[in-house]
Amino acid sequence: MPNQMQDRMNTSLLGVALAGLSGGLLALVLDHSELATVIWIVGVVPVLLALVVEIVRSLARGEVGLDIVAALSMSAALLFGETLAAAVVALMYSGGTFLESFAEGRARRAMSDLLSRVPRTATRYRNGGLEDVELDEIDVGDLLLIRQGDVAPVDGVLQSVGAMLDQSALTGESLPVRLARGQDVMSGSTNAGDSFDLRATQKAAESTYAGIVRLVEEAQASKAPMARLADRYSLLFLVVTIVLAGAAWLFTGDPIRAVAVLVVATPCPLILAVPVALVAGISRAAHFGVLIKGAKPLEALARVKSLVLDKTGTLTDGRPKIARIETLTVLDPDNILRLAASLEQASKHPMARALVQAAHERGLVLAVPTNVTELPGEGLTGLVEGRLIAAGGAGFVAQQTGAVAAETQILAAGSALVAVAIDGQLVGHIIMADALRSGTGELLAGLRGLGVQRIQLATGDRKAVADEITAGLDLDAVRSDLTPQQKVALVAAEHAHGPVMMVGDGVNDAPALAVADVGVAMGARGAAASAEAADVVLLVDHLDRLLPGIEIAQRARGIALQSVAVGIGLSVAGMIAAAYGYLTPVQGALIQEAIDVAVILNALRALNIRPRKSVASAATA
Incomplete structure (x- = not known):
């Protein structure tokens, strides 16, 4: 006004x-x-x-x-x-x-x-039919129908076999993107194909598009x-x-x-x-999915000489993926995954969500679990198709089966194991890992070509994990086992080498983002605290957006x-x-x-x- x-x-x-x-x-x-x-x-x-x-x-x-x-x-x-x-x-x-x-x-x-495209209502499945509701009436878990030409009103998970989405208003990508069942859909994306079902994972006020509105203002x-x-x-x-x-x-x-x-x-x-x-x-940077919170950060971004990168969710994808499935019985790997993922639907743990998504990507049909009991950070037990399933850490599953935890291959640094038991018998292990983002080496070379002279990794993970993830990358230093306070100190010390940019996505990164000359948050899945503290928000989960943003x-x-x-x-x-x-x-x-x-x-x-x-x-x- x-x-x-x-x-x-x-x-x-x-x-x-x-x-x-x-x-x-x-x-x-x-x-x-x-x-x-x-x-x-x-x-x-x-x-x-x-x-x-x-x-x-x-x-x-x-x-x-x-x-x-x-x-x-x-x-x-x-x-x-x-x-x-x-x-x-x-x-x-x-x-x-x-x-x-x-x-x-x-x-x-x-x-x-961007703001003019935000929808006012959504179509929700309810009592065997469809109803039009205001955005603030949508709850987490609601199943929505997204018709051709509709804009996704909230963040969610694709429930249909596939979908074709136009994300150009958010990312600048000219071609529509095809998503498979179980993949995340950003609010603000336009349905460029057939109608599909979307399971809401955020309320409208907490979704990606609402966050963009606030940041644009x-x-x-x-x-x-x-x-x-x-x-x-x-x-x-x-x-x-x-x-x-x-x-x-x-x-x-x-x-x-x-x-x-x-x-x-x-x-x-x-x-x-x-x-x-x-x-x-x-305005131009926003077209490429880089939201800069004003003229001051833009000028600082143009002069960056030192870069500090977080690992999880930044240098890596941040979502564990299946590296392999070890079978200990005649049961095939897909069945082990299907039963474990069916049970994991009842958990909000990141590992559980990764298993469910992996099952959807393989086209597996999941059953509805019942009588689920979860021990936070350890694992779950429950009934799936009338069978007692236990999934979680090796020690947790061993307690459920009354047996000694079976040996498995030595895990690589940064990997995690999900043991699976059926009716008291250990049937297999699902090995999960958080992999390095593809194209990271080319990204680092591109950043140096734009004048970034020093690039460091700063992570709270163990040294062995950090070293394995960064092997072969053109980094000036790898700092591991860092507390949030130590990250802040590292960023502050880098000011001696010129303007500093810090990239992170977690709550623990927020203090370091605030101290940097330019704090960059991964806005697609990053924590709200990091997006709030940051000067620049990448609207999609692609670290390479830094290149057009800086240029x-x-x-x-x-x-x-x-x-x-x-x-x-x-x-x-x-x-x-x-x-x-x-x-x-x-x-x-x-x-x-x-x-x-x-x-x-x-x-x-x-x-x-x-x-x-x-x-x-x-x-x-």
């Missing part, structure tokens, strides 16, 4: 200034010069008053900028009878403000398109260190402008030259180019600096020409207007940044 009010104010001021300038010119053409002067003054005064109010507010916040030059130039032009120049400056100032507002609005709309209102730096340069430029204008008047005795100098310096591209380019960069940040920052350098250079050249009498106030105003429009249009190029082919292909892997 404040943005809309400001936009309306900027539009109104532009209309007043345009009407004043054109009305005065018309009166001048009709040979009514005195009337033209009055009309120009009438068109200038509202813009000047609004500008003075904005200057007072800025000074109250301790900010001094080039708006003062705009006010001085309009006031001086009116004072010395250069009313046409004053009218041109008023149009220039109001037009520049309008263009800046329009540019930022365009960048905001590109992000807000945070991302749309921040001021970057670059922008504050621009303000400091603005103060220097203000002094130079006033000194040059005063010198031109003093040495020539002509106050009109001073007016011309003031006019050509107003408003400075420093004010316009930086916020437009950075907000446009934020877009670097190029958006480069575009901002380029606009500032060119704009200021042209402004200074125009000021010198005006001081020597080569430009009249009206000519100076027109030239500065052209400069301001040019730098804003240049800054908007950040909306169309295309990452290099190698980076873009990684982003859609």
Whole structure:
């Protein structure tokens, strides 16, 4: 709402200034010069008053900028009878403000398109039929029907054989993604195929899409260190402008030259180019599934020199998968998995969910367990198809069977074992492992190519696990057995090597994310605490999204600096020409207007940044 009010104010001021300038010119053409002067003054005064109010507010916040030059130039032009120049400056100032507002609005709309797609209702199975319900009525465990063209209203697990989903609004992937039964579906994904059933795993307010809405709102209102730096340069430029204008008047005795100098310096591209380019960069990064929470994190992301990576859920997938199934009887591996997964449906443990998903991926039909008893962290027992099933750690299952835990092969570091017993007899072991994400080596090489000089792994896992997972990777250091406090200390120490980025997904990573110059959270399945503490959230579970995110940040920052350098250079050249009498106030105003429009249009190029082919292909892997 404040943005809309400001936009309306900027539009109104532009209309007043345009009407004043054109009305005065018309009166001048009709040979009514005195009337033209009055009309120009009438068109200038509202813009000047609004500008003075904005200057007072800025000074109250301790900010001094080039708006003062705009006010001085309009006031001086009116004072010395250069009313046409004053009218041109008023149009220039109001037009520049309008263009800046329009540019930022365009960048905001590109992000807000995400919000406009959120559904209002959902179709739920209930009592043998279907019913339409409000999103806040959906409970965890509800079975929903997602028709063709519908947007998934909550996070859930696919219950149908398969589904074709368009995730472009969330990830930037142009092609639909095919999912199999048991795979996770993100809220905000559009059904691009046949209808499918979705089992809700989150309430609407806790789902991915609702989190994106909150993060987008945070991302749309921040001021970057670059922008504050621009303000400091603005103060220097203000002094130079006033000194040059005063010198031109003093040495020539002509106050009109001073007016011309003031006019050509107003408003400075420093004010316009930086916020437009950075907000446009934020919008562009969101297209690739990288949500940056404002201009400050974007600029920091562009300058990152050191990277600290968490392991579980970041460098690795974070979800244990079946490495192998050892059979100790005539029962085949799929049957062992089917019975164990049927029982594990009653548990929320990550290992249980991994077993259920693996069974669905193999096309196994699971039975409904009854009389389930769970010992947290140990295992479960219950009836499946009339048979007593026990699944869990080797020691837990051995207690249930009354036998000594059977020996199995030595587990690799980072692996875990699920023993399975049927009717008191141990029938097999399911070996689970959290594997390294595919393409990690190429990702690290890509990060170094973008200027990241130091890359370290920081994990709370044992050294043997960390060493095995990272074998062969181009890492500068592997730090294991770390507490959350030690992770914080490690990130703090890395500041000595330049801006630091920390990537993590767990609650224990949140403190380190907050300490880093740029904290990056895995938003698809990461903990809410890490997403809250982070500056950047990857909207999908792909670490390689860092590549387009960093490149877009670097190029958006480069575009901002380029606009500032060119704009200021042209402004200074125009000021010198005006001081020597080569430009009249009206000519100076027109030239500065052209400069301001040019730098804003240049800054908007950040909306169309295309990452290099190698980076873009990684982003859609």
